[in-house]
Amino acid sequence: MPLRDNDRHRWHTAGNKSQRIAAHLDEWAASKPPGTLVPAEDVIIAWHPNVLGRHGELSRTTRYVVRRAVQLLEVRAILHRDRDNGHYYVSATRPAIEVR
Numbered sequence: 001m002p003l004r005d006n007d008r009h010r011w012h013t014a015g016n017k018s019q020r021i022a023a024h025l026d027e028w029a030a031s032k033p034p035g036t037l038v039p040a041e042d043v044i045i046a047w048h049p050n051v052l053g054r055h056g057e058l059s060r061t062t063r064y065v066v067r068r069a070v071q072l073l074e075v076r077a078i079l080h081r082d083r084d085n086g087h088y089y090v091s092a093t094r095p096a097i098e099v100r
Contacts, residue, residue, distance in 0.1 A: 003076060016054045018068035024048060025069055029078055034092035038079055041066045
């Protein structure tokens with residue numbers, strides 16, 4: 001089930017660091033076909049090296065923040081984990097949208 005628009009908006013504007021990264025990853029996942037491999041933590045950190053926290057403080061993105069963001073999306077079936085290799089993939093719960 002994709003992230004609802006109001007959840008995505010709330011996470012972008014008032015969410016904690018993990019929720020803000022998860023909102024960005026949700027947008028990324030929406031533009032990818034099902035089965036696309038989720039980038040490694042280092043790549044996600046490079047995309048968003050700093051993130052605003054809940055109270056507006058700017059801080060560095062850590063591996064923990066990225067792991068928590070991925071877990072938030074896994075719980076919502078936006079991403080799924082392959083138990084054989086441990087990698088995360090975009091779920092087939094929604095069609096990919098075309099981003100121009």
